[in-house]
Amino acid sequence: MFGRSLRLACIASSLITKWNAYVFLRLLPSGPKYLSTIYTAAIIYIISFLLNRTAAFPKRSPKSKIVDAFISLIGGSYSSRYPLFSWLGAFITLLAPLCCLDFVYRTHLLLPESDLHFSRVGWVTNGTANLLIRKPDLKDLVLSYGPVSDERTTIQLPPASFDSDYTIPIQLENLLPDTVYHYQLNGNITGSFTTRRNHNAxxxxxxxxxxxxxxxxxxxxxxxxxxxxxxxxxxxxxxxxxxxxxxxxxxxxxxxxxxxxxxxxxxxxxxxxxxxxxxxxxxxxxxxxxxxxxxxxxxxxxxxxxxxxxxxxxxxxxxxxxxxxxxxxxxxxxxxxxxxxxxxxxxxxxxxxxxxxxxxxxxxxxxxxxxxxxxxxxxxxxxxxxxxxxxxxxxxxxxxxxxxxxxxxxxxxxxxxxxxxxxxxxxxxxxxxxxxxxxxxxxxxxxxxxxxxxxxxxxxxxxxxxxxxxxxxxxxxxxxxxxxxxxxxxxxxxxxxxxxxxxxxxxxxxxxxxxxxxxxxxxxxxxxxxxxxxxxxxxxxxxxxxxxxxxxxxxxxxx
Structure with missing residues (x-):
C-alpha cells in the first residue's frame, strides 16, 4: 500500500509539474499564479521518486509491463524493470522547472545589455526629426546626417551620462520635407528616416x-x-x-x-x-x-x-x-x-x-x-x-x-x-x-x-x-x-x-x-x-x- 501511494504521488506531482510549466511557458506566463505550484510539485516529485526506488514491485503480466513502462516514461515514476524509461521520465519532469527558471532569469543574469549601442527614430515632422542614441563608451560623439545625394551635416553631441543610462535625445532641424535622410554616429551606428510631406500634401x-x-x-x-x-x-x-x-x-x-x-x-x-x-x-x-x-x-x-x-x-x-x-x-x-x-x-x-x-x-x-x-x-x-x-x-x-x-x-x-x-x-x-x-x-x-x-x-x-x-x-x-x-x-x-x-x-x-x-x-x-x-x-x-x-x-x- 505504501509503495502504491508513493507511486501515485510520484505520477501526480510529475503531471502537475509538467502541465503547469507548459501553461506558464507557452500559454499564460503568470509567475505568481504558476511558479509556486511548479516548484512545490517538483520538490514533491523528487522526494517521491527517490523513495519510490526502494519500493517492491509485484510481478506483472506482459500487458501490465507495457503500462508500467509507459507510466515510467510519461508519468515519471520509478520502475526497477525499466530504469532507462524511469530516468528519462524523471529528466523530462525536472526539465520543466529548469525551463521556467531559464525563462525568468536567463536574460537578467546573462543579458543585461549594459554595453548596448543603438539608435531609433522618434517624432518626425516635415522639417525636424528626433533621434535617440545610446552609446556608453565614447565621450567625443560626432553625428553626420543628410540626404543620400547631398553633402552631410556634422554636429558634436553632448557626452552620454549615467543619469539617462547613456541615452541622448537629439533634434535635427531645418530638414527638407518628404526626403530620406541617412545618419551615422562615430562610424558604427547608422540609420535612416523619412521626413513628412508638407501639411497641405x-x-x-x-x-x-x-x-x-x-x-x-x-x-x-x-x-x-x-x-x-x-x-x-x-x-x-x-x-x-x-x-x-x-x-x-x-x-x-x-x-x-x-x-x-x-x-x-x-x-x-x-x-x-x-x-x-x-x-x-x-x-x-x-x-x-x-x-x-x-x-x-x-x-x-x-x-x-x-x-x-x-x-x-x-x-x-x-x-x-x-x-x-x-x-x-x-x-x-x-x-x-x-x-x-x-x-x-x-x-x-x-x-x-x-x-x-x-x-x-x-x-x-x-x-x-x-x-x-x-x-x-x-x-x-x-x-x-x-x-x-x-x-x-x-x-x-x-x-x-x-x-x-x-x-x-x-x-x-x-x-x-x-x-x-x-x-x-x-x-x-x-x-x-x-x-x-x-x-x-x-x-x-x-x-x-x-x-x-x-x-x-x-x-x-x-x-x-x-x-x-x-x-x-x-x-x-x-x-x-x-x-x-x-x-x-x-x-x-x-x-x-x-x-x-x-x-x-x-x-x-x-x-x-x-x-x-x-x-x-x-x-x-x-x-x-x-x-x-x-x-x-x-x-x-x-x-x-x-x-x-x-x-x-x-x-x-x-x-
Missing part, C-alpha cells in the same frame, strides 16, 4: 498601432531569448506597403516589470535593464528602426494595474520607473502640452489631430468590483486628473470645430466597458464612467471621432453612440479600435468581452493569436474624413473595416 497617410510586448515569448530554449516575433510580423507587413507608415503608436507595456515574474527589485536599474533588452532584440530591422515610434506608458512599465497613491512605496516605484521611460521613450516624443505635466501631448498630421493620453500618472484609485457581472465605475473618480481633462476638452473645442478635421483620441487602456468579465475591468475606463461620459459628450458634439487603444491582448472594434434622448444624432457616434498585443500571450480559455447595449456596441471581436496590430489608412481628401482599418494577427490580415465620419454605422447582429 498630407491628405492620405498610414499609421500603425499596438501595445504590449515581451521578448522570448512563447518560450523556446532554442530561440534567442530576446527575439520578438511581433517585430518580425510588423517588418513583413511594412515591407508590403507602397509607402512607409508615418508613425507607430505604441500605447504602453513596452516592458513587463512583473511578468513572467520579477527578476529583481523594482529599482531604476532594473527598469533600465528591461528597456535595454527590448532594444537589444535581434528582431529589430533597419526598416523598423527607420519608422517614427511614438510612445506612451501603461501599468507594466511600473507594475500591474498601477494607480498612484500617497504611500512612500508607490511614489518611489513610480519615480524609479519614470526616469527610464523618459530616457528611452518620452524624450523623443512630440513636445508636451504642459511642461509641468510632460507625459501627455497632442500632434497633427495633415487634417488629423491626435491626443495621446497619460492614463496612469493622475488617476484616482479605481473602485473595487463588488461582484461578478457588474460595472461599478461611476462616481467622482478621474482617469486623467483635472489639468489633463481640461487639456482634452480644449483640444476638442479647438481642433474639432475646424472644417474637414478628424480627431483621434489615443488611450492606453480601452474606453469601452465591454471587457467586463475580467478581474481588472475597472482598471480601464469602465472604472471611470462619469469622466468617460464627459469626454464622449465632447466628441459627439463635433460629429464623432476615432479612439485608438490597446492593453487587453485582444482586438475589439466598438461603437460608442450618443444616447437616444441626447441632442446628438446617431451618426455622431465615436468608434474605438482597441488592439494588442504586438508580441505576447492571449488568454487561452477565458472570454471577457461582453456587449453592453445600448452604450457599447460590438462591431468585431478577435482574441486568438500572440501578435496583433492595427493598420490605419487616413483619408481627408474628401468632404468627410474616413479611415480604413486592417487588423493583422500573427502576420496575416484577419479583418478590415471602413469608417466615415458622420455616417451611421450598421451594427452586426452579434449582441
Amino acid at each position: 498630407l491628405d492620405k497617410f498610414t499609421i500603425l498601432s499596438s501595445s504590449c510586448l515581451e521578448p522570448g515569448w512563447p518560450y523556446n530554449p532554442l530561440d534567442h531569448p530576446l527575439a520578438v516575433k511581433g517585430f518580425t510580423h510588423l517588418d513583413t507587413i511594412v515591407k508590403k506597403m507602397d509607402k512607409k507608415p508615418e508613425a507607430m503608436l505604441f500605447l504602453g507595456d513596452f516592458i513587463y516589470s512583473d511578468l513572467p515574474a520579477p527578476a529583481s527589485d523594482y529599482t531604476t536599474s532594473y527598469y533600465r535593464e528591461l528597456y535595454r533588452q527590448v532594444y537589444a532584440s535581434p528582431s529589430w530591422t533597419p526598416l523598423l528602426r527607420s519608422i517614427p515610434w511614438i510612445h506612451m506608458f501603461d501599468d507594466h512599465e511600473i507594475i500591474n494595474d498601477f494607480s498612484p497613491d500617497s504611500s512612500l512605496e508607490s511614489t518611489r516605484m513610480f519615480e524609479n520607473a519614470m526616469e527610464p521611460y523618459i530616457s528611452y521613450q518620452g524624450s523623443v516624443n512630440p513636445p508636451p502640452l504642459n511642461p509641468s505635466q510632460p507625459t501627455y501631448f497632442s500632434h497633427e498630421m495633415g487634417k488629423v489631430s491626435f491626443f495621446i493620453l497619460d492614463n496612469r500618472s493622475y488617476r484616482s484609485t479605481p473602485a473595487k468590483r463588488p461582484g461578478s457581472n457588474s460595472t461599478a465605475g461611476y462616481g467622482e473618480r478621474s482617469m486623467l486628473g483635472q489639468q489633463q481633462l481640461k487639456a482634452v476638452k480644449d483640444w476638442i473645442e479647438l481642433q474639432g470645430r475646424k472644417e474637414g478635421r478628424l480627431l483621434v483620441l489615443v488611450s492606453g487602456v480601452p474606453v469601452t466597458r465591454n471587457w467586463s468579465e475580467g478581474r481588472d475591468e475597472l482598471d480601464s475606463w469602465a472604472g471611470y464612467l462619469d469622466e468617460r461620459e464627459i469626454i464622449l459628450g465632447e466628441l459627439w458634439s463635433i460629429g464623432g471621432a476615432v479612439i485608438i487603444s490597446g492593453d487587453r491582448h485582444e482586438h475589439a472594434t466598438t461603437l460608442l453612440p450618443p444616447p437616444k434622448d441626447s441632442a446628438y444624432p446617431y451618426s455622431s457616434a465615436v468608434i474605438e479600435f482597441s488592439t494588442s498585443p504586438l508580441s505576447f500571450f492571449h488568454l487561452p480559455w477565458t472570454r471577457e468581452y461582453v456587449a453592453h447595449p445600448p452604450t457599447d456596441l460590438p462591431i468585431h471581436h478577435q482574441w486568438k493569436g500572440d501578435s496583433r496590430f492595427g493598420v490605419f489608412d487616413f483619408d481627408t481628401s474628401g468632404e468627410q474624413p474616413q479611415v480604413h482599418f486592417e487588423l493583422i494577427v500573427d502576420g496575416e490580415k484577419e479583418w478590415e473595416y471602413d469608417w466615415v465620419k458622420g455616417k451611421s454605422v450598421d451594427i452586426p447582429a452579434i449582441i
Whole structure:
C-alpha cells in the first residue's frame, strides 16, 4: 500500500509539474499564479521518486509491463524493470522547472545589455526629426546626417551620462520635407528616416498601432531569448506597403516589470535593464528602426494595474520607473502640452489631430468590483486628473470645430466597458464612467471621432453612440479600435468581452493569436474624413473595416 501511494504521488506531482510549466511557458506566463505550484510539485516529485526506488514491485503480466513502462516514461515514476524509461521520465519532469527558471532569469543574469549601442527614430515632422542614441563608451560623439545625394551635416553631441543610462535625445532641424535622410554616429551606428510631406500634401497617410510586448515569448530554449516575433510580423507587413507608415503608436507595456515574474527589485536599474533588452532584440530591422515610434506608458512599465497613491512605496516605484521611460521613450516624443505635466501631448498630421493620453500618472484609485457581472465605475473618480481633462476638452473645442478635421483620441487602456468579465475591468475606463461620459459628450458634439487603444491582448472594434434622448444624432457616434498585443500571450480559455447595449456596441471581436496590430489608412481628401482599418494577427490580415465620419454605422447582429 505504501509503495502504491508513493507511486501515485510520484505520477501526480510529475503531471502537475509538467502541465503547469507548459501553461506558464507557452500559454499564460503568470509567475505568481504558476511558479509556486511548479516548484512545490517538483520538490514533491523528487522526494517521491527517490523513495519510490526502494519500493517492491509485484510481478506483472506482459500487458501490465507495457503500462508500467509507459507510466515510467510519461508519468515519471520509478520502475526497477525499466530504469532507462524511469530516468528519462524523471529528466523530462525536472526539465520543466529548469525551463521556467531559464525563462525568468536567463536574460537578467546573462543579458543585461549594459554595453548596448543603438539608435531609433522618434517624432518626425516635415522639417525636424528626433533621434535617440545610446552609446556608453565614447565621450567625443560626432553625428553626420543628410540626404543620400547631398553633402552631410556634422554636429558634436553632448557626452552620454549615467543619469539617462547613456541615452541622448537629439533634434535635427531645418530638414527638407518628404526626403530620406541617412545618419551615422562615430562610424558604427547608422540609420535612416523619412521626413513628412508638407501639411497641405498630407491628405492620405498610414499609421500603425499596438501595445504590449515581451521578448522570448512563447518560450523556446532554442530561440534567442530576446527575439520578438511581433517585430518580425510588423517588418513583413511594412515591407508590403507602397509607402512607409508615418508613425507607430505604441500605447504602453513596452516592458513587463512583473511578468513572467520579477527578476529583481523594482529599482531604476532594473527598469533600465528591461528597456535595454527590448532594444537589444535581434528582431529589430533597419526598416523598423527607420519608422517614427511614438510612445506612451501603461501599468507594466511600473507594475500591474498601477494607480498612484500617497504611500512612500508607490511614489518611489513610480519615480524609479519614470526616469527610464523618459530616457528611452518620452524624450523623443512630440513636445508636451504642459511642461509641468510632460507625459501627455497632442500632434497633427495633415487634417488629423491626435491626443495621446497619460492614463496612469493622475488617476484616482479605481473602485473595487463588488461582484461578478457588474460595472461599478461611476462616481467622482478621474482617469486623467483635472489639468489633463481640461487639456482634452480644449483640444476638442479647438481642433474639432475646424472644417474637414478628424480627431483621434489615443488611450492606453480601452474606453469601452465591454471587457467586463475580467478581474481588472475597472482598471480601464469602465472604472471611470462619469469622466468617460464627459469626454464622449465632447466628441459627439463635433460629429464623432476615432479612439485608438490597446492593453487587453485582444482586438475589439466598438461603437460608442450618443444616447437616444441626447441632442446628438446617431451618426455622431465615436468608434474605438482597441488592439494588442504586438508580441505576447492571449488568454487561452477565458472570454471577457461582453456587449453592453445600448452604450457599447460590438462591431468585431478577435482574441486568438500572440501578435496583433492595427493598420490605419487616413483619408481627408474628401468632404468627410474616413479611415480604413486592417487588423493583422500573427502576420496575416484577419479583418478590415471602413469608417466615415458622420455616417451611421450598421451594427452586426452579434449582441
